[in-house]
Amino acid sequence: MTPAWTLISAFAGALLVLLLPARAAGSARIIALVASIVGMAAAALSCLARLNTPDATPWSYDKPWVENLGIRFHLAADGISLTLLLLTGVVAVAGVLFSWNVEKRPRAFFAWFLTIIGGVYGVFLSRDAFLLFVCYEIVILPKYLLIAIWGSTNKEYGAMKLTMYSIAASALILIGLVAAYAAAGATSFDLLHLASTTYPPAMQAWAFPVLFLGFAILAGMWPFHTWAPTGHVAAPTAASMLLAGVVMKLGAFGALCVAMPLFPQGFELWRPLIAGLAVVGIVYGALTALTQRDLKFVIGYSSVSHMGFVLLGLAAANHWGLRGAVLQMISHGIIAGLLFGIAGRVVYERTHTRDLAELQKFDLWKSLPGAAIAFTLATAASMGLPGFSGFVAEISVIIGLWQSYPWLTIAVAFGIIITGAFSLRALHRAFFPARTANAAAAPPLPPLTWPEISAIGLLLAVSLAIGIYPKPWVVLIDDGLRSPLFQSILPLP
Amino acid sequence: MNYSALFLQLLPEAVLVLAALVMLGAAVATGKKPGRVFSSGVGVSIATFGILLAAAAMFFVPQDGATSTSLLENDPLARIFKAVVLGLGLLAVWLPPVRREIGNLGEYYALVLFALTGLLLAVGSNHLLFLFVALELASLSLYLLAGFPRTPRAAEASLKYFLFGGVSAAFMLFGISLLYGVSHSATLSGIAQVLEASQPSVLAMTGLAMLLVGLGFKLAAVPFHYWAPDVYQGAPATTVAIVSAASKAVGLVVLVRILQIGFPNVAGSAAWGEMTAGWSLWLAVLAAVSMIFGNLLALAQTSVRRLLAYSAVANTGYLLVALSANGPKAAASALFYVVVYGLATLGALAVTAAVERDRGDDRVSSFAGLIHRSPFQAVCLLVFLTSLAGIPPLAGFFGKFALFSNAMGESAAGGNPGLVWLVGLGVILSAVSLYYYLSVLKQAFVTSAPDELSEAHGLGPSHVLCVLLPAALLVILGLFPSLLLAPITRALMESLR
Numbered sequence: 001m002t003p004a005w006t007l008i009s010a011f012a013g014a015l016l017v018l019l020l021p022a023r024a025a026g027s028a029r030i031i032a033l034v035a036s037i038v039g040m041a042a043a044a045l046s047c048l049a050r051l052n053t054p055d056a057t058p059w060s061y062d063k064p065w066v067e068n069l070g071i072r073f074h075l076a077a078d079g080i081s082l083t084l085l086l087l088t089g090v091v092a093v094a095g096v097l098f099s100w101n102v103e104k105r106p107r108a109f110f111a112w113f114l115t116i117i118g119g120v121y122g123v124f125l126s127r128d129a130f131l132l133f134v135c136y137e138i139v140i141l142p143k144y145l146l147i148a149i150w151g152s153t154n155k156e157y158g159a160m161k162l163t164m165y166s167i168a169a170s171a172l173i174l175i176g177l178v179a180a181y182a183a184a185g186a187t188s189f190d191l192l193h194l195a196s197t198t199y200p201p202a203m204q205a206w207a208f209p210v211l212f213l214g215f216a217i218l219a220g221m222w223p224f225h226t227w228a229p230t231g232h233v234a235a236p237t238a239a240s241m242l243l244a245g246v247v248m249k250l251g252a253f254g255a256l257c258v259a260m261p262l263f264p265q266g267f268e269l270w271r272p273l274i275a276g277l278a279v280v281g282i283v284y285g286a287l288t289a290l291t292q293r294d295l296k297f298v299i300g301y302s303s304v305s306h307m308g309f310v311l312l313g314l315a316a317a318n319h320w321g322l323r324g325a326v327l328q329m330i331s332h333g334i335i336a337g338l339l340f341g342i343a344g345r346v347v348y349e350r351t352h353t354r355d356l357a358e359l360q361k362f363d364l365w366k367s368l369p370g371a372a373i374a375f376t377l378a379t380a381a382s383m384g385l386p387g388f389s390g391f392v393a394e395i396s397v398i399i400g401l402w403q404s405y406p407w408l409t410i411a412v413a414f415g416i417i418i419t420g421a422f423s424l425r426a427l428h429r430a431f432f433p434a435r436t437a438n439a440a441a442a443p444p445l446p447p448l449t450w451p452e453i454s455a456i457g458l459l460l461a462v463s464l465a466i467g468i469y470p471k472p473w474v475v476l477i478d479d480g481l482r483s484p485l486f487q488s489i490l491p492l493p
Numbered sequence: 494m495n496y497s498a499l500f501l502q503l504l505p506e507a508v509l510v511l512a513a514l515v516m517l518g519a520a521v522a523t524g525k526k527p528g529r530v531f532s533s534g535v536g537v538s539i540a541t542f543g544i545l546l547a548a549a550a551m552f553f554v555p556q557d558g559a560t561s562t563s564l565l566e567n568d569p570l571a572r573i574f575k576a577v578v579l580g581l582g583l584l585a586v587w588l589p590p591v592r593r594e595i596g597n598l599g600e601y602y603a604l605v606l607f608a609l610t611g612l613l614l615a616v617g618s619n620h621l622l623f624l625f626v627a628l629e630l631a632s633l634s635l636y637l638l639a640g641f642p643r644t645p646r647a648a649e650a651s652l653k654y655f656l657f658g659g660v661s662a663a664f665m666l667f668g669i670s671l672l673y674g675v676s677h678s679a680t681l682s683g684i685a686q687v688l689e690a691s692q693p694s695v696l697a698m699t700g701l702a703m704l705l706v707g708l709g710f711k712l713a714a715v716p717f718h719y720w721a722p723d724v725y726q727g728a729p730a731t732t733v734a735i736v737s738a739a740s741k742a743v744g745l746v747v748l749v750r751i752l753q754i755g756f757p758n759v760a761g762s763a764a765w766g767e768m769t770a771g772w773s774l775w776l777a778v779l780a781a782v783s784m785i786f787g788n789l790l791a792l793a794q795t796s797v798r799r800l801l802a803y804s805a806v807a808n809t810g811y812l813l814v815a816l817s818a819n820g821p822k823a824a825a826s827a828l829f830y831v832v833v834y835g836l837a838t839l840g841a842l843a844v845t846a847a848v849e850r851d852r853g854d855d856r857v858s859s860f861a862g863l864i865h866r867s868p869f870q871a872v873c874l875l876v877f878l879t880s881l882a883g884i885p886p887l888a889g890f891f892g893k894f895a896l897f898s899n900a901m902g903e904s905a906a907g908g909n910p911g912l913v914w915l916v917g918l919g920v921i922l923s924a925v926s927l928y929y930y931l932s933v934l935k936q937a938f939v940t941s942a943p944d945e946l947s948e949a950h951g952l953g954p955s956h957v958l959c960v961l962l963p964a965a966l967l968v969i970l971g972l973f974p975s976l977l978l979a980p981i982t983r984a985l986m987e988s989l990r
Contacts, residue, residue, distance in 0.1 A: 065975075066891075066895075066974050066975050066978065067975060067979065068822065068825070068826075068895070068975065068978050068979060068982055069895055069898060069899070130894070133894075134885040134886065134890070137884055137885045137890065138884075138885050138886065140884060141879060141884055144931065145938060145939075148935065148938075148939045149938065149939050156935070156939065160928075160931070160935075163927070163931065164927075164928065167924040167927045168921075168924055170924065171920045171921045171923070171924035174894070174897070174920050175913070175916065175917045175920050175921075177898075178897055178898045178901045178902075178916060178920075179901060179905070179913055181898050181901065181902060182898070182901035182902045182904075182905040182911060183905065186898075186899075186901075186902030186903070203910070
């Protein structure tokens with residue numbers, strides 16, 4: 001199974017779901033589950049194959065597409081792409097499982113869901129800047145519709161804000177890419193070709209921030225993060241999982257594999273600012289999460305804080321930093337998916353509130369122990385406790401940061417402490433309320449369903465697997481970092 | 494060149510004129526007798542038959558270059574765009590003809606055929622006076638076509654269109670006379686020779702500027718766009734479709750021909766930091782104001798037809814960005830984009846016409862719940878509007894992408910900033926445009942319909958084709974843009990040689 005099956009399964013699944021007759025609408029979720037499992041399996045098998053034959057040339061598929069502009073349909077999968085594909089596959093399966101009970105227009109829901117998944121796979125696999133941009137843009141409209149139709153809490157505002165931020169980001173990316181294309185001789189959109197061209201420093205100085213900002217908006221960089229909390233909160237559970245879990249990673253991936261390799265001198269120039277903004281994002285996100293009353297807003301701001309680590313790893317611009325950034329992308333993808341799944345699906349569907357004070361009345365530790373245990377574990381992972389993926393990722397980023405900007409680690413330490421504080425506060429208020437003798441008995445809640453349990457189990461298992469045995473992931477990521485793309489940023493060992 | 498050869502070359506146009514005469518004859522024959530009415534079915538059938546026959550006649554036109562005369566060019570570019578005009582014209586004819594009662598359908602469809610004849614002649618014209626006559630044939634027909642329903646709004650549309658059109662035609666003619674006075678020739682190659690030999694005079698540049706005013710009116714570029722919103726709102730759907738799709742494509746072909754063949758060495762430059770006077774800079778300014786005004790004014794519209802009018806203005810801006818780069822590849826992608834734009838606008842008009850028939854008006858809120866009333870129309874509307882907004886995998890996305898990257902590629906060599914200011918502006922305003930297209934789609938997909946209207950009326954077969962064909966073409970051209978872009982590029986290169 002080549003990595004291409006990830007793309008094929010998602011888009012074929014979307015098409016199949018759309019073509020279902022109206023009376024078979026209920027089987028849409030089964031098709032979506034099969035399609036996302038095929039995608040996850042393809043990604044996992046490709047990862048294994050790459051681990052077994054590390055010296056082989058990575059898989060690629062390269063066909064001319066539009067000769068007039070030198071555009072090629074060029075897919076390739078190095079280690080970084082493969083791990084991110086696997087992340088996408090896992091979150092997709094969990095997302096379908098958490099959406100098992102969607103009754104409103106299920107065909108359209110799963111078709112848009114699979115379209116997003118397909119677009120994300122496409123971005124991670126593209127080696128042609130045009131193709132990458134196409135896949136990046138494909139995601140925008142389904143995101144809008146998923147939130148605006150199936151969302152909650154101020155959904156049309158959240159959806160439109162998210163869409164406008166995304167389209168503004170793509171405009172910046174397009175300007176940067178087209179400028180690079182023109183300056184590189186206007187013959188090819190191949191990423192390696194664009195990256196091997198040396199652009200004049202004056203151009204890099206303005207083109208890098210344009211391109212990087214385009215990607216960083218989607219990665220939730222402070223102060224362009226405000227779409228993230230409102231969008232995550234308004235979205236239906238599966239869409240929040242996708243947004244926080246993989247769509248934000250598109251931005252980070254683009255910053256790592258497009259913006260930085262294309263304009264290394266521009267990156268060098270703007271690096272301190274990026275590092276500073278990333279640290280502000282970590283601390284600001286955590287502080288804001290500390291004051292939220294809505295459980296989903298807590299998770300939304302914690303995403304901003306965690307994505308700050310990714311940007312920080314990128315700004316460290318050394319081996320540890322980049323490796324940590326990719327690890328954090330994967331780790332946060334899994335953990336954010338888990339947290340949103342529990343808060344949005346498991347808890348909200350039963351209690352119809354996400355307000356921390358309201359949730360106290362339900363005494364969730366008693367009435368929904370499974371969810372409470374899962375959320376506790378997820379919180380531990382999110383805080384970066386050893387044994388979970390978050391620890392491995394954050395420690396790598398901090399080692400990288402120590403090598404580049406030692407003073408900033410002090411600020412990051414504050415961020416980590418506040419992360420602990422807001423995580424424990426939310427966990428405590430939502431799931432472990434203080435019991436008073438004369439309080440009314442908590443209303444009974446329906447127990448966890450099988451799809452919920454399997455989704456929680458899958459995500460927890462992956463997070464634990466990375467935390468306990470990170471070696472295969474690190475091997476794959478290091479394999480990706482040896483790509484000629486990063487030559488200008490990382491000196492070859 | 495004898496007359497039979499000339500006739501053979503004009504065979505498609507002759508067929509169209511013949512069809513128009515048959516139409517008038519049929520209208521006269523049926524109109525007088527009580528009880529026998531010239532129905533729209535008859536009119537559409539005759540027009541369809543005439544257009545298809547004209548398309549077939551194109552295969553009988555001799556294709557070797559020797560058939561080109563000093564008046565008429567018969568190069569691949571002309572052939573491609575004659576086919577485009579006929580195709581878009583056919584789709585326009587299939588649109589439901591009347592918003593309100595049109596008095597005389599025979600005359601209406603005959604004028605449609607005359608307008609298409611004028612557009613076909615203009616595509617191939619090589620001589621400024623001949624071009625003027627061809628464009629006036631099309632314009633005079635369109636002025637009348639805009640005013641056909643006897644409503645105050647249509648009358649206003651027609652009158653505005655006519656007054657602005659008349660003034661711009663006067664500008665154009667004056668410009669042509671100046672150019673003729675300077676170069677003693679009204680053929681494009683003749684003018685190019687004279688301009689190459691001597692320093693371009695002020696008179697020649699004035700002439701060119703006046704010519705551009707005339708064509709700017711045809712393309713609805715700011716500040717010559719005032720007619721557009723009223724015509725789009727008041728005129729019958731078929732008229733609007735011809736104005737926005739076929740007529741715009743022809744205007745662009747003519748503009749490319751004039752600038753690239755007649756005036757290649759007075760282009761000047763619009764590149765950042767090295768601006769010099771010339772048509773490139775003029776077009777860049779027109780492009781910038783068209784994109785800014787078109788997109789910002791479209792944000793405020795509540796009528797979908799007016800929204801499409803301002804979107805037409807904005808899209809003209811994108812096209813002019815490519816032309817101001819002064820390169821064949823950018824011009825070719827502009828020509829590709831204008832076809833794609835025409836298809837998307839035509840399709841959007843077809844859906845709007847269906848909504849108007851069901852709900853009585855074209856306000857954005859009338860689109861509420863379209864997905865429940867007619868999933869087919871709603872999904873196709875999604876294709877049209879997202880193509881206009883430039884979302885992949887639709888052809889509009891690729892068109893804009895090719896247009897902007899070729900404009901940069903041909904204006905900025907070796908790291909110069911080139912047209913980056915204009916391309917950047919275009920890309921950002923194009924992002925803004927998503928907002929107003931999305932506001933229509935939001936109504937269609939998200940907002941639920943008022944209860945009293947559950948089912949949409951079925952569409953006639955030709956109306957279905959009008960919606961389905963553009964949507965299918967937009968998807969196909971989005972996935973395989975080379976199907977159209979490669980022939981256009983090749984044809985343009987051949988014409989410029």
